[in-house]
Amino acid sequence: MTTLTFRVRGMDFSNAGEVGAKVKRILHQIGFEREVTRRAAVAAYEMELNIVIHAYEGEVKVRIFDTGVEIIAEDRGPGIPDIELAMQEGYSTAPPEVWKMGFGAGMGLPNIRKCSDIFEISSEVGKGTYVRSVVLRG
Amino acid sequence: MQYYHSVRLDVSRCIGCTRCIKVCPTEAIRVTGRRSVIMEDRCIDCGECFRVCHQHAWYAMADPLERKDDFDISIALVPPSFYAQFGPEVEPEHVVSALKSVGFTDVFDAAYAKEAMTRAYRMFMKTEKWEAPLISPACPAVVRLLQVSYPDLLGHIVPMDSPIEIAAKMAKQESDAWSDCSFRRVGCFFITPCPARVTAIKQPVGGRRSYVDGAFSMSDIFGLVLKKLDPRKSEKIDKMATGSGISWARSGGEALSLGTKKVLAVDGIHAVITVLHEIERGKLRDIEFIEARACTGGCIGGPLTVENPFIARVRNRMLSEHRRAKSLAVPVEWVEENYPKGYFHLAGTIPPRDVLRMDSTIEGALDRFERMEALLQELPGYDCGACGSPTCRTYAQDVICGQAAEGRCAFQSQADSSDSGERKIRITCRQLAERLGFEIAVDSESLDDEVNGCCCSDMLSDVMATARRGYIWVTVQTHPNIVAVASVTGVSAILITSDRKPEDRTLVSARTHGVSILVTTKSSFEVAGRLWSILNQ
């Protein structure tokens, strides 16, 4: 098993997307199936961007097993008051500046869930958010 | 599968200076034994290596001119970048005439086919489903870069043949139409500005044979044509492109020809990589078409060109402005008739080249990946290239994949292989256990001793002979006798490997004798490898 840890800073758009791209690259190098790699990369990418857009700072931890990939994003931030609402497609509180950069369509969390075989989310208002996604091979 | 590639090294000229390894976009070159070695399957023939080589050791393997004599009819396919090699007084018609004097039966203007491509792109974008941004199939080095390094983006490439293939197809059909029946063989030869095109002709993506029968280096043909140029001799060809097709020779020309604003043109292989990164990061969805060229300036900057690319660019711009026309030379009806027949479409799909995989199995690759990361920690991160690999990361990967010898880093403290007992860093047994995730089965004082060596054996007599005070003893033995051996030799701890559990009597005996026991799921082999890495750091 290999663990990779990425630090992510809020509003740091110059590096946004780096985690997703790196995860994709590494999984490809290791030889994971195209589809598994894609799902894991999408999940990692969306988790990273949620920290960039919505939180102050956080960490994306990727653990790679021969059977699959586990991605955990943990952040310090405002948290999510209504998780059920946040999980709805199209729901977003992202500010307009962020839309202009092509983010904030409200599809992130639903996307992560779609890509994951196991999906967990928990959040505490005023503290932060925890998201866990597991993508399994075959 | 054997990959053909046209960039070659003249070993007698190479001095192993490491300039080329640093610029190779796919990290395909290493220096070993004081000379460069190319990893054939990774090379994309972009020619960056020969641009930087002071020794002129790199060269492109193109065809010899005599090859055209194997055919009854030889047609020169001339790209617009060729016209830009000559002075402003030389018109394409002069070049056509001179090429015939050199010995070609006929000349076909490749820019004409590029205009057909422009029309075909428009039809593709109108009639088919595609994912933005589309990437141009025109630059063979870029296509190969995607195969090697960005396989997930292959689906973005417009699934059409390159304009040169289309040109050859058109030229041959034209020629068949007028050839009399005594002409049996028609050969098309491309005057190439780059080695990548040579490769694309010898081994086209998609597997089908190329319509082009050979490629001559632009710099070779340039000299021959220059001698035959005559201001009084010029010859018109009826299928000559307008300014639009001609502009494809410089970067931006292809993108511009589409007539939409949502295009992006990028040139220079390293700049191309930055844009591909953006696409990978999910950006650029608002761009419809990306024209990417491996050479700075576009094809006029090809490694086999003669003229300075900035001067060639001006020439090309002037020529295309001069020949600007309201509509393209290729009739829209012709494309509308042939496009649906699949005239432009690629026969197969473009397959990825899985050359970056670290191992044939996932387990093996994960294992290697982890070791690579560990080794990387010991390297300085200067990416100096002195070891012969382009970066510290590639060096670590080379070592772990058995492709480079260890100890080539000038900065890494060298592991001394002469004495297994010699200690390089100070670390206690307990710290080691923590770092490598060993479980502590019996915890006694000796765990806080410094480790000064290791003995890896399952034969008690051997251990008696070789183990010393302060060693870690690595074994799969679990019976109580090991405690006695440990206390006689004074080893700091017994490490039981391969997920074996010490017997209860062993544990009891160890506690009474003050012998420490550690346990791990890893094998003796792996443990030895990891211990060594730490103790000899």
Add this chain to the structure above:
Amino acid sequence: MDLLSIINILDAEAIAAPPRPGLVQIGSVFVGDLMSDVLSHAGPDTLIVTALCTSQLVRVAEVVDAPAVCFVQNKMPQQSVLELARSKGIVIIVTPYCAYQSSALLYRAGLHSAVRPGGYNGGYLEI
């Protein structure tokens, strides 16, 4: 990795070898001195590294189809062991290094362990 590279890495000497050792491919390594262990872990691509230079070892190598055996610390087997190995087509090399050091050198050259307890590295994904 081919056997020639391994001979190089270990500063070893081939004392029973096929005509072209470069053709023998090694994918994994087993280090240990217990027969039953060799039997349960070594396979057709395994190099067995051991201090036990008996004819038993050659027989075990034959059972698991292991192509090569490395004796550590310059331990020389008896002539009969060598003859047995030759007749079975099993390569024998001898290295001056101890088992620990041999393992370290091979491990760092990228070879895998022949032992894989409970799947890869014993790490498992919680669901």
